[in-house]
Amino acid sequence: MSFRYEMRLSGEGGQGLVLAGKILAEAAAIYDDRNATQSQSYGPEARGGASKSEVIISDGEIDFPKAENLDLLLALTQEALDKYNSDLKVGGLLLADAENAARIPEGDWRVYKIPFIGTARDKVGRAIVANIVALGVIVKLSGAVSEKAAEEAILARVPRGTEELNMEAYRTGLAIGEEMAG
Amino acid sequence: MSTSTKPKVRVMSGNEACAEGALAAGIRFFGGYPITPSSEIAEVLCYRLPAIGGRFIQMEDEIGAMGSIIGASLAGAKSMTATSGPGFSLKQENIGYACMTEVPCVIVNVMRGGPSTGLPTMAAQGDVMQAKWGTHGDHPIITLTPNSVPETYELTVRAFNLSEKYRVPVILLLDEILGHTEEKFVIPESVEIVDRIKPSDPPETYLPYKHTESGVPPMASFGEGYRYHVTGLAHDETGFPTNNPAEIGKLAERLRRKLDDARDDIVDVQRVECDDAEVLVFAYGCTARSANQAVLEARSRGLKAGLLRPRTMWPFPDREIHALAQQVKQIIVPELADGQIAHEVEWAAKGACPVKGFGRIDGQPIRPVQILELIEEASR
Structure with missing residues (x-):
């Protein structure tokens, strides 16, 4: 069977999960x-609502x-965690925001409670980069994309002038992932 | 003629690929009114078109948007609009006008759940009969149905080319899943481009609706010295209205004939594992992706399944269906609609085999396993 990895990034509209x-x-x-x-x-909402x-x-x-058969689920809100956990496979990775998705449903998963939003806000300095902190953790824990590829893809995609902020968020995520994996 | 861009791997959505395809095909005018899930097409074109000397206009509504692309095309600009269900309904009157006046233009409908405002962010395939019969009266029309990001690019180019070649509106039917799913895609370095035939007669003797052998009259652009009358009323070769049954008959006959004669140039299907198939799946758009996966899975289990996938929906691939209907035990028709295409397939099969429709209209896609189960059932 060739390599196949399925991920679902969930939360609410405006958290940058599609990005x-x-x-x-x-x-x-690409990379x-x-x-x-x-x-x-x-x-149908412009902001908010499960996304x-x-x-x-x-x-x-x-x-x-x-x-349909998730290897990884990221949930940044309780609503998203409750709504979207059903396809996570046995032994799959569940990454839940420690503050906003703290009630973990029953399931045979590898569960990590991580303060993505809190880390982005308090350590990196902007809550808005919680998505990139999460991306760093995902890259480290899933191994589905290489660290270098993710870094190049972030730099190619984020708005000009925010590269440093996003790289800081990414590195912070990688470090959290490293710690969790260890 | 060709356009060229740097070959570069990109990840883009079907909507972006549609806009890129339109640019490659030579679009010079987009008139639209934003609506989910089609808005990214307008978003890309609103900054790309002015940059190449084209025009982008957001009109007051979809009716105006449809009118604007007809006017732009009459002035010689390759034109397109993009919308979804509610907007597609509003455009119907002017789509009929474009059919009757034989104005080339491309209408993209990224289908969402209906009726009415329905499900703005969810996929559906419920506008497929509307694409054929949404405007009143018998009329020629072409509808293309891609199933991937690369194919959306390819068929957007083809939509422009067929529209120019046959002087008909061409509808490109996407759906929310195709419009918003991003895939790997390398934009081709060049594409084949077809331009409308211009008149060789001088303005004094030009007949704008001449009954030519091909059925397609040469088309003068307004602003190039040709002045002629354009009306939605039945008209003679001069373009002026007529109530003469002989003239009306000639017009109706030519409008029908120009696409009938070109049927094999327009109809386009993909066959997957059809040669020895005993169970056939007929599916298009996002549902064809599930069907393809189901057919390959069925084959790996030793079941003789095949997929017939229309890349052109209208004119309908009735002969292609009929040929396979005589070979297979059953045709399964999954669609995000309540039997719209299943009924057409049944008509095309003409009783040669049973046709089983499988419709889903709750906003969710049909999963591959659901089609696989139907294949297994039919194979027993």
Whole structure:
């Protein structure tokens, strides 16, 4: 069976989860030379409401672009965690925000409670980069994209002038991941 | 003629690929009104078109947007609009006008759940009959149905080319999943481009609706010295209204014939594992992706399944369906609609085999396993 990795990044509209999904897909497809799809689901609201981005990375063709057998679920809100955990496979990685998605549902998963938003706000200095902190953790814990590919994809995608901030968020995420894995 | 860009791997959505395809095809005018899930098409074109000397206008509504692309095309600009269900409904009257006046233009409908405002952020395939019959009266029209980001680019170019070649509106039917899913894609270095035939007659003897052998009259652009009458009323070769049954008949006959004669140039299907198939799946757009996965999975389990996928939906690939209907035990038609295409397939199969529709209209996509189960059932 060729390599296939399915991720769902969930939270609420405005948290930059679709951007994080795009960056992961670009890292895999452009810099790691694999196939990747990113698809999204959101409500009719401009801000708020449960939102998710799904990324599939594969060495083969990707037909159905929706995740059905998740290797990894990121949840930044309790609502998203409750709504989107059903497809996480046994032994899958659950990364839940320690403050905002603290009630972990029953499941046979590898669970990590991480203060993504708190870290972005208090350590990196801007809550808005919680998505990139999470991306660093995902890269480290999943191994689905290379660290270098993710770094290049972030730099190619974030607004000019925010590169340093985002790199700081990314490195902070990698360090958290390293600590968790250790 | 070709356009060129640097070959570069990109990850882009179907909507972005549609805008890129339009640019490659030579679009010079976009008139639209934003609506989810199509808005990214307008978003890309609103900054890319002015940069190449084209025009982008956000109109007061979808009716005006459709009117604007007809006017721009009459002035010689390759034109497009993009919308979704509610906007597509509003455009219907002017789509009929474009059919009757034979004005080339491309209408993109990124389908979402309906009726009415329905499900703005969820995929559906419920506008497929509207694409054919949404405007009143018998009328020629072409509808293309891609199923991936690269193919959305390819078929957007083809939509422009067919529209120019046959002087008909061409509808590109996407859906929310195709419009918003991002995939790996390398923009081709060049594409084939077709331009409308211009008149060789001088303005004094030009007949704008001449009954030519091909059925497609040469088209003068306004502003180039040709002055002629354009009306949605039945008209003769001069473009002026007529109530003469003989003239009306000639017009109706030519409008029908120009696409009938070109049927094999326009109809385009992909066949996957069809040669020895015993169970056939007929699916298009996002649902065809699930169907493809299901067919390959069925094959790996030793089941003789095949997929017939229309890249052109209208004119309908009835002969292609009929040929396979005589070979297979059953045709399964999954769609994000309540039997719209299943009924067409049944008509095309003409009783040669049973046709089983599988519709889903709750905003969710049909999963590969659901189609696989139907294949297994039909194979027993």
